[in-house]
Structures are given as structure tokens and as C-alpha cells.
Amino acid sequence: MKILVAIKQVPERDAQVHVAADGKWIDESDLNYTINEPDAYALEEALQLKEKNGGEVVVVCAGPERVTSTLREALAKGADRAIHIEADDLGERDTLGVARILADAMKVESPDLVLTGLQSDDLGLGQTGVVLAELLGIPHATIIMHVEVTGGGLKVKRELEDGWFQHVEMPLPALLTIQSGGNKLRYATLMGIKKAKTKETKTVQAAAAAASPAIMLERVYLPEKQKKTEMLTGTPDQVAAKIVEKLKFEVRVI
């Protein structure tokens, strides 16, 4: 089974972000980047499926030169090959634009299965996978916790709201967006890191962006507060005493 995993490189979750001077994105200097966490779960699922059923895992990432570090890390964890779609203008492409360059790179690979995270930690639009499936003309299922290969295709466990789940059977090739938490993530081993150096990373050029995207991010800014927050300050003991005051006289739970 040939499995392609679409991964995205995003700012680290605990990164201190600042709005860029032009107000259109965040200041990217001094930012540390990492693999988008749901995509790490997609990669883990792919590696486990390969271990069970055999085949090949190919990781695909679009972005500037810096994303190759995330691809190398995926190779160190056990992916067999990597494809870097070189694009310095991701910010000017909307979801459809990004899905198009992913689809271009994937079509020639004729995958049996395409996996990706259910959403990105940065933009969080949560739809690249579904749009990609539509462009590739293959069925999809989203927010998947568990994947089982059956005779004719897949049986997947889909997460729904409020603790509900559903099994869905589907033919291959197919695309799944993976929810975090279905598996335990592995770390790259020393041996894996060594091996990664001998693995192939193919670089392809992204096709030029469409003249105008369908949606545009015009401005980013700090959210307005929904509530007036009273900040409690002091030493830990002082803060604790202040909280107890509130719990006693205002919240009335003590």
C-alpha cells in the first residue's frame, strides 16, 4: 500500500507570536517551526499501517526551504521518501490554491491512501484534506481515530460530537483526515536520524498561484477581550489568598 502523508510546518504551539508590521500575518523572524500536530498523528497512523500491511510512506510538504527540516524529521521517524513542493508564496494562496499544488505532486504518485491532519495549528481552516480529496477525485472521511484495512478497502472510526463515534467503510484509493490522540506518537531514534540522510527528498516546483484567490486574509490582530479579566498578582501565597477571597465571597463555592 502506498501512503502519502500531507504535512504542514507551523509555528511551535507555545511560540510567542507578534503581529507583523503590515498587519497581514505574524512576524516570522525568530519563530521556531515544527510539524503541525494533527499531521504528526497522520504520519504515525501511516507508519503503523505500513508496519501492519507493508508498503511505502511518502511525506509531502509545501513551503519555503525551511520546511525541509520537518520533512527530514518525518524521514527520521520512518517515512521512506519525501517530496518538497517549493513555494515561497503560501500566504498568497488560499486553501484551494494549496490543495492544488499538493494534488499536482500527488497525482503522479498514484497513492492508495492519502492521510493528513484534521486541521492546522496556524490557520485552522480544517479543510485542506477534504478539498484535496475532491481535487484527486477520491472519497474521504474526516476526524478519524482508527484505520483498519479490510479486503476491499478501509473501515475507519470517525469521531463525532459529544463522545459519539461512527464506523465508515470506504473503497481505496481514499483520503482521511486524522484526529490527534488515536495513536501514541513515536520519537525519531538515533538510527532513524542516521538513516534519514540516505533517503530521497524530491523537490518539485509549485505551479504559479491563481491570479486571485477565492478568499483573502486581510488583517490579523489581538482578539478583543470577551470578559473583563481581573489579574491577581503577588507571590504564590498572596495569589492563593486572593483567589480564596474570591471563592468565598464572590463565587461562593467555599
Next chain:
Amino acid sequence: MSGVLVVMEQRGGNWNRMSFEALAAGQQLAAKLGVECSAVVAGDGVASLSAELTGKKLAKVFTVEHPLLKTYTADGYVAALEQVVKQAAPAYVVFPHTYQVRDFAPALATRFGQVLISDVIAVHDGPVFVRQLLQGKLNADYKQTGAGPCFVSVQAGTFRADAVEAGAAAVEAFAPTLDAARIRNKPGELFRESAQTVDLSAAPVIVSVGRGIGEQENIGIVEELAKALGAELAASRPICDNGWLPMERQVGSSGQTVSPKLYLAVGISGAIQHLVGMKGSKTVIAINKDENAPIFEVADYGVVGNLFEVVPALTKAVLAAKG
């Protein structure tokens, strides 16, 4: 091409209540633009649901019925709604941001060469659609620049279902052309893992722990605080994903929705998926090392500090206060 079309969600003849929040959003957007708002219900045997909508201020209620829409599939819904949207030709298509919408709406938008503006938390004049970035650390203004209909999904709790305006609407039946051979997925019945033994929704006081706790063995200090307060212990998704606490203690869109008297968030940054599960709490106290953590936006009282110092001190103070 004009007007707003709201796509309502039902399963087995029961509404997803978020549909009415989307309906309120659609009506308000239509009023802002000075155009008409309509709604669509898709399924099989949903006439009584459509009838309920005739009492709302809507131009039309499209009842889209077909045996192949009895059970949700992305292929069935995309094909049917593509036909409805082509006929109704709205300028805006509004959805509730549910798991089901996340499964099909992006593909529907792709059919029109458009991109869904998802999980919107406000609509300003323009219209400008506001959504959150980077786990809620920043907000962003989005605008439709494409020529086709603009597809928008609204976040739970953003619009009030009770703000839906009453009126009179005409029902229009719409029979989509669907082919069973083109519905590729076979959905099974819904199920729950196990009977939920912890009902967080009934707890008056909840102490909830997040990623900031760092290690599983550190959870003990939060457990002690919960015990001192007589509170239920809860967690954000990453804690349950790691298996540090059982899934049934998870608060958020994929876990339980709670609205206790007190929600004390320890080391929780406040990703959107968590906030939708607890923002109805009466009082929120947040302890976090990052002063820019989004949890402080919904907190009544905030402490910027080291939870490993603050939490034990608080446990001690609570026990002392209780005598």
C-alpha cells in the same frame, strides 16, 4: 446571484441545535446586506422539520428529500446541495460549524471554485468574516474575493439561537438527482465507547488541567486542589490524548460541554476547541504562565505564574479556609 442560504443540519429527523445559531447568523447577514434569507433542510422524511421553519422570517424553505440522503454521506450531501445552490443562486451560504459540515462543506465549496470561510466568530460590515488563528491567539479578518457564492460556517455559541426572527416562509420541495453508485462511503450506526460514568455537566465546580502540567506525574497537584475544593477533575484534549486522564474527563468540542459555577483552568492555553466546551461557565479562573494565552480572554480572574508554585499554595489556602 443574491440572498443568503442557510444549510440546516438534522440527523434522523432531529435538529442539530447549532443550526438555529447559523439561521440567526444568516438572517442577520441578510438584514445587513438588505437581501432575503432562505434555508435548506436535506434528508429523507424531513417535512415536519421544514414545517417548523415556515414560522421563521425566511423567503423560502427548500426541502431537499431523497432516499439516498436518509443517512449522511459527504458524496450524497455535496451532490444534492450543489444542485440546490445552483438553483437558488445565493450570494452567501451559511452553515453551523459542526463535524458534519467540516466533512462536506469544503468539498461543496470546491465544486464552485470557492473556499469555505470556516469557524467564523463574528461578521462585520463589508461583510468581513472574523475567525481565529493560532489556537485563538490572534483574530483574522477574511473577505471573499472570488466571484462564486461565499461559503461560511459559524462557530458554536457565536450567534444566539433565540435571536432567530419569526415570520412566515413558503416551503419549496426540491428533488435532487442522485446516483447510488456515486456514493462511495458506507456509514455505520453511531455508537459511544462506553457508558459515560463521569457527568461533568452536572458538576458545580470543575478544576481542569492542560498541557502546561508537562508530565503525567505532575497531575497529582491538580488532583489535590480539586479534592480540596470538592471539585470534579477535568482536562483539555492533549491530556486525554496522552492517556494521562480518561477521555470521559475531557472538556471541549470533542468532549463534554460544561457550565459550572466555577471553572478553574490550570495550565490550559485555551484553544478554540476547549473554549467552546466551557465558555458558558459562570466564573472562570485561569492560571497560566503565558500572559497572552487565549484562556485569559474568557477568564474572570487570571493568574500569570508558575502553576507548580501557585497550585500547591492555593490547595493549602483552600484547606485552611475550609478549616
